[in-house]
Amino acid sequence: MPSDDPVPTTSPWTAPTAPHAQGTAGGDGTLGGALDATVRVPGSKSITNRAYVLAALSTGPTLVREPLDSRDARLMLGALTALGATAEHTPDGVRISPLTPGSGETDVALGNAGTVARFTPAPAALGNRTVHFDGDAAIRHRPLSPLLDALRDLGADVADEGGRPGAPPFTVHGHGGLTGGEVDLDSSASSQFLSALLLAAPAFERGVTVRLVGTVPSEPHIAMTLDMLRRFGAAPERHGREVHVPPATLTLADYTVEPDLSTAAPFVAAPLVAGGTVRIAGWPRETTQPGDWLRSLVAELGGEAVFERAPDGSDLLRVTGSGHLPGRELDLHEVGELTPVIAAMLCFADGPSRISGVAHLRGHETDRLTALATELTALGGDVTDTADGLVIRPAPLRAGTFHTYDDHRLVMAGAVLGLRVRGIEVENPATVGKTFPGFVDAWHAVLG
Ligand SMILES: O=C(O)C1=C[C@@H](OP(=O)(O)O)[C@@H](O)[C@H](O)C1
Numbered sequence: 193m194p195s196d197d198p199v200p201t202t203s204p205w206t207a208p209t210a211p212h213a214q215g216t217a218g219g220d221g222t223l224g225g226a227l228d229a230t231v232r233v234p235g236s237k238s239i240t241n242r243a244y245v246l247a248a249l250s251t252g253p254t255l256v257r258e259p260l261d262s263r264d265a266r267l268m269l270g271a272l273t274a275l276g277a278t279a280e281h282t283p284d285g286v287r288i289s290p291l292t293p294g295s296g297e298t299d300v301a302l303g304n305a306g307t308v309a310r311f312t313p314a315p316a317a318l319g320n321r322t323v324h325f326d327g328d329a330a331i332r333h334r335p336l337s338p339l340l341d342a343l344r345d346l347g348a349d350v351a352d353e354g355g356r357p358g359a360p361p362f363t364v365h366g367h368g369g370l371t372g373g374e375v376d377l378d379s380s381a382s383s384q385f386l387s388a389l390l391l392a393a394p395a396f397e398r399g400v401t402v403r404l405v406g407t408v409p410s411e412p413h414i415a416m417t418l419d420m421l422r423r424f425g426a427a428p429e430r431h432g433r434e435v436h437v438p439p440a441t442l443t444l445a446d447y448t449v450e451p452d453l454s455t456a457a458p459f460v461a462a463p464l465v466a467g468g469t470v471r472i473a474g475w476p477r478e479t480t481q482p483g484d485w486l487r488s489l490v491a492e493l494g495g496e497a498v499f500e501r502a503p504d505g506s507d508l509l510r511v512t513g514s515g516h517l518p519g520r521e522l523d524l525h526e527v528g529e530l531t532p533v534i535a536a537m538l539c540f541a542d543g544p545s546r547i548s549g550v551a552h553l554r555g556h557e558t559d560r561l562t563a564l565a566t567e568l569t570a571l572g573g574d575v576t577d578t579a580d581g582l583v584i585r586p587a588p589l590r591a592g593t594f595h596t597y598d599d600h601r602l603v604m605a606g607a608v609l610g611l612r613v614r615g616i617e618v619e620n621p622a623t624v625g626k627t628f629p630g631f632v633d634a635w636h637a638v639l640g
Pocket residue numbers: 237238239306307381382383384387409410413528529552
């Protein structure tokens with residue numbers, strides 16, 4: 193089995209309360225001693241893992257600069273290495289050399305990384321190995337079968353291995369390439385199915401034309417896929433519900449990863465919830481990342497988010513808030529991964545809120561809608577899950593354990609609750625290492 197750090201288990205973490213924030217949620221607290229801090233978040237998971245896949249499918253080496261180093265990123269490197277790529281860690285970044293056709297058998301460890309489970313079966317089918325895929329118990333329950341069926345339609349030989357049909361464990365028998373062509377795909381359970389086909393499509397003999405069935409969530413992640421394909425030399429075209437990627441030779445010597453704006457979400461939330469200013473270093477002025485939408489959310493919630501120039505000339509985003517939040521109706525279909533942090537934040541709003549458009553979150557790291565409704569209610573919140581979201585009404589929260597279900601974004605949500613509620617015990621904080629191993633230290637630094 194390629195190396196995989198097992199799911200970490202650590203003692204609960206008492207999330208720190210913002211300086212001088214008193215009382216509990218519901219607006220009865222006095223907020224003072226405003227936050228004033230700057231934070232640097234690590235590289236984007238989504239960009240890092242796309243860059244690694246595209247580099248592995250390229251004709252020459254690619255230096256990926258400022259990549260994320262986290263469980264999901266390591267799992268991606270492990271998977272691509274199992275498929276014959278090499279990953280050299282240099283002082284400037286990670287240099288990836290392309291996949292080799294290979295032979296024999298190998299294993300790919302998925303952990304609970306959606307990007308690894310969705311983006312690596314196609315590259316496996318392009319080689320000559322027999323590749324066994326499996327991961328954490330949770331990944332066996334996450335949606336995958338529409339992608340595996342589409343790959344079969346495009347010529348891949350994929351066999352179930354005794355689990356749920358179309359779920360890990362499964363085996364890809366590589367036969368040295370894929371014909372490609374036209375395929376129907378229902379990508380409504382995860383945008384990653386579509387991204388997976390598009391990322392590998394330039395290497396298919398006839399390229400790929402995807403005809404979409406159903407609505408695709410997380411649209412910015414599709415824009416990210418198309419943008420990165422173009423940077424590596426492919427020429428994808430999208431016409432409404434049809435996406436075409438012609439065959440292409442990929443190559444890119446150097447690629448720099450942006451900071452992860454979804455990882456930045458709790459730091460953006462902090463001044464809105466606790467009052468004060470937090471600056472996020474390196475926030476790009478132009479990006480395909482879904483987290484960039486947080487800038488407009490801040491304005492909608494009465495705060496301010498403005499770009500500033502840091503002394504070293506780089507960009508940073510300055511977010512300022514008062515600690516007083518209005519309730520809101522938010523359709524998060526395009527930015528689903530931000531939901532846990534936004535739900536935690538809205539528990540402090542002075543009016544009711546409704547989050548919609550995120551039914552697919554039931555197939556994320558855990559069923560996030562059930563988990564959030566359960567955990568927030570257990571702490572005194574008035575939160576119910578709906579078919580596609582959450583309804584959150586003002587209610588005072590109290591101390592207690594916030595269970596995290598091996599979900600990094602629930603650790604971040606628990607941290608946000610702790611800003612205004614003393615005694616929030618976040619279960620197993622190390623699970624945040626899926627995307628930000630240094631999160632707890634960074635959070636304490638921001639809170640001074
Ligand atoms: O392509 C990607 O990098 C991602 C797409 C989204 O997946 P879903 O469309 O399954 O929500 C997002 O939630 C996930 O964190 C990363």
